[in-house]
Amino acid sequence: MTKPISATPSAVLSRTAVLALLTRWCPHNWRLGLGSSILLLILLCAIFAPWLAPHSPYDQSLTDRLLRPMFMEGGSWAHPLGTDHLGRDYLSRLLYGARFSLLVGFGTIVLSAFIGIGMGVAAGYFAGKVDLIVMFILTVRLSLPIMLATLAIVGLLGNSLPLMMLVLACFLWDHFLVVARSLTLRLREAEFVLAAKASGYSDLRIMISEILPNLVGPLVVVATLEMGHAILLEAAFSFLGLGIRPPDASWGLMIAEAKDFVFFEPWLVNIPGLAIFILITAITLLGAGLQRLLVKD
Amino acid sequence: MRTFIARRLGVSLLVLLTISTLSFVLLKASGDLAISLAGEGSGADYVAFLRKTYGWDRPILVQYADWLWRLLRGDLGTSFYYGSPVLEIIAERLPVTLKLGAFAIFMALGVAFPLGSLAALRPDGWMDRVAMFIAMVGQATPIFWFSFVLILILGLNLAVLPISGGGTTAHFVMPSIALAFYAMPAIIRIVRGGMIEALASDYIRTARAKGLRPWAVIVRHALRNTLVPVVAIASVQFGFLLGGSVVVETIFALHGIGYLTWEAISQNDYPVVQASVLVVSAFYVVLTLLADLLNMLIDPRIRHD
Numbered sequence: 001m002t003k004p005i006s007a008t009p010s011a012v013l014s015r016t017a018v019l020a021l022l023t024r025w026c027p028h029n030w031r032l033g034l035g036s037s038i039l040l041l042i043l044l045c046a047i048f049a050p051w052l053a054p055h056s057p058y059d060q061s062l063t064d065r066l067l068r069p070m071f072m073e074g075g076s077w078a079h080p081l082g083t084d085h086l087g088r089d090y091l092s093r094l095l096y097g098a099r100f101s102l103l104v105g106f107g108t109i110v111l112s113a114f115i116g117i118g119m120g121v122a123a124g125y126f127a128g129k130v131d132l133i134v135m136f137i138l139t140v141r142l143s144l145p146i147m148l149a150t151l152a153i154v155g156l157l158g159n160s161l162p163l164m165m166l167v168l169a170c171f172l173w174d175h176f177l178v179v180a181r182s183l184t185l186r187l188r189e190a191e192f193v194l195a196a197k198a199s200g201y202s203d204l205r206i207m208i209s210e211i212l213p214n215l216v217g218p219l220v221v222v223a224t225l226e227m228g229h230a231i232l233l234e235a236a237f238s239f240l241g242l243g244i245r246p247p248d249a250s251w252g253l254m255i256a257e258a259k260d261f262v263f264f265e266p267w268l269v270n271i272p273g274l275a276i277f278i279l280i281t282a283i284t285l286l287g288a289g290l291q292r293l294l295v296k297d
Numbered sequence: 298m299r300t301f302i303a304r305r306l307g308v309s310l311l312v313l314l315t316i317s318t319l320s321f322v323l324l325k326a327s328g329d330l331a332i333s334l335a336g337e338g339s340g341a342d343y344v345a346f347l348r349k350t351y352g353w354d355r356p357i358l359v360q361y362a363d364w365l366w367r368l369l370r371g372d373l374g375t376s377f378y379y380g381s382p383v384l385e386i387i388a389e390r391l392p393v394t395l396k397l398g399a400f401a402i403f404m405a406l407g408v409a410f411p412l413g414s415l416a417a418l419r420p421d422g423w424m425d426r427v428a429m430f431i432a433m434v435g436q437a438t439p440i441f442w443f444s445f446v447l448i449l450i451l452g453l454n455l456a457v458l459p460i461s462g463g464g465t466t467a468h469f470v471m472p473s474i475a476l477a478f479y480a481m482p483a484i485i486r487i488v489r490g491g492m493i494e495a496l497a498s499d500y501i502r503t504a505r506a507k508g509l510r511p512w513a514v515i516v517r518h519a520l521r522n523t524l525v526p527v528v529a530i531a532s533v534q535f536g537f538l539l540g541g542s543v544v545v546e547t548i549f550a551l552h553g554i555g556y557l558t559w560e561a562i563s564q565n566d567y568p569v570v571q572a573s574v575l576v577v578s579a580f581y582v583v584l585t586l587l588a589d590l591l592n593m594l595i596d597p598r599i600r601h602d
Contacts, residue, residue, distance in 0.1 A: 136308070136311070136312075136315075139308065139312055140312050140315045140316060140319075142533075143312050143316060143536075143578050143581050143582050143585070144316065144319075144574070144578055145536060145537065145539060145540020145541070145574070145577045145578060145581060146537075146540060146541075147540045147541045147543055147544070148539075148540035148541075148543055148554075148555065148558060148573065148574055148577055149540070149574050149578075151543060151558065151559070151562065152323070152558060152562065152570045152571070152573070152574045153323060155562030155563075155570060156323060156324070156326075156327035156562070156567060156570060156571075157326065157327055228436070228437070232439055235439050235441075236439065236440070236441060236544050239439075239441045239544065240543070240544065240547060240559060241563075242562065252439070252441070255439075255441060255442060255445070259445070259548075262445055262448065262449065263449075263453060266445075266449050269442065269445045270442075270445075270446075272442075273439060273442030273445070273446075274442075276437075276439045276442065277437050277438055277439070277442070280436065280437035280438075280439075281433065281434075281437040284433050284436060284437055285433075
């Protein structure tokens with residue numbers, strides 16, 4: 001079942017479809033335009049962090065601790081967003097932090113989409129007993145409090161970046177499953193599916209090449225929203241000290257490290273907080289825009 | 298109706314059994330308990346002694362059966378850190394989290410229900426835009442940052458609310474606002490969606506056609522029908538809040554289940570970590586069961602399905 005995701009674009013995005021998408025793209029869909037532009041900007045910041053960052057994110061300087069950002073009184077261009085309690089350049093840490101957010105977001109979604117879509121399509125296609133079992137697995141998953149359960153697992157098994165992504169992926173597939181299943185249920189009696197069956201195609205082939213291409217639009221929307229979810233959870237984990245470990249820079253960890261200074265230097269908390277907010281807003285806008293573009297109701 | 302209830306109960310029990318099995322597996326996968334209990338660098342005799350006293354030298358299936366049997370009798374094991382029964386510790390902490398969750402869910406419903414309904418009256422109207430904007434902001438704001446913003450504004454600048462601890466009800470206000478803000482977006486969307494669907498249905502057209510005043514149509518007919526999804530989402534969100542309160546509890550130093558779990562993780566107190574997840578999940582399973590039964594009472598269509 002690795003094929004589905006790579007097999008789809010050719011089927012869906014034929015040349016006419018691309019043209020149709022482009023003409024519908026920008027003028028009427030400001031959400032898509034704004035969301036994708038901001039996300040692209042953050043992505044570029046993350047990729048080119050080593051070239052964009054004015055300093056190393058790890059370099060401490062005892063004489064330059066808690067310098068204020070340039071837009072505040074006493075700030076300077078040497079450290080545009082100031083420095084943290086160890087004298088590390090805040091802008092550099094912010095740029096490097098974007099890498100973890102996006103890495104966790106993308107990585108988790110690829111895995112969880114695989115799990116959720118696989119189970120959802122199988123449940124919808126085979127119905128009956130398979131559906132019953134899949135729905136039971138879904139009920140169990142939904143009964144586990146995601147924040148507490150993932151925290152406990154990461155805490156018990158030891159925290160590392162790959163483990164965190166794996167655990168998050170094992171919890172964030174529910175929306176993929178629900179959407180894939182309900183759409184597949186609608187398609188299983190469709191004429192093109194029956195025709196494929198009559199021609200003797202295998203079940204696996206029908207699911208991948210006949211059904212899956214029809215689910216791409218709604219599933220892309222789910223993927224964007226779940227990516228936001230994963231990024232927020234990573235930030236919360238790092239904030240609680242169970243995610244990205246010091247001295248690496250993650251936005252959640254930056255807030256955790258700044259929390260003792262929140263009464264004196266609130267910008268230390270507000271800058272990474274705002275960064276997370278902007279990233280998630282961009283992803284949400286992108287999701288809403290994609291929904292309008294791809295999902296016909 | 299009786300078969301509906303029986304089937305629903307059966308599923309809940311099966312889910313509980315699966316979750317408890319998963320949590321047992323997780324505990325076993327977390328490493329050698331005897332070593333972590335003895336502490337690093339302890340003698341081999343002591344580790345062997347602990348393994349024997351706790352029965353960790355028996356076959357895994359025997360351990361599982363024994364563990365499940367104790368669980369059924371309400372024995373959640375003994376805390377490595379406190380040395381007292383886990384059940385007692387959790388019973389002491391649970392009311393704090395329940396109080397926090399209840400405040401938060403009522404606040405969230407109080408804002409989201411009217412907002413979502415008003416938004417649905419004219420989709421894409423200005424009220425709808427405002428509601429959707431609020432939902433989007435709520436969704437994109439990390440709860441820990443929002444908590445600090447609240448602390449800075451309400452606790453420091455205006456100095457109207459206590460910042461940390463759980464002594465009085467006033468201590469619960471800020472954490473509840475933070476949690477409510479976290480739960481609100483989903484409720485706004487559900488109420489709005491349910492209301493739009495209800496308003497487009499035949500019985501609303503009939504009610505309008507027979508000349509009922511617009512407000513009577515909305516309140517008496519449409520609102521009642523959005524109750525089903527709202528009861529469902531409220532119970533789901535409440536369970537979600539019980540689990541999600543860990544961040545808020547650590548920030549505001551409220552000693553509830555979330556705080557307990559977080560503490561227990563850093564103390565390697567595995568039985569407590571395992572039991573907290575188990576208890577919150579069990580709570581959630583019971584809650585959704587109750588919500589389903591309540592919905593059955595509200596909506597006869599579910600009853601006779």
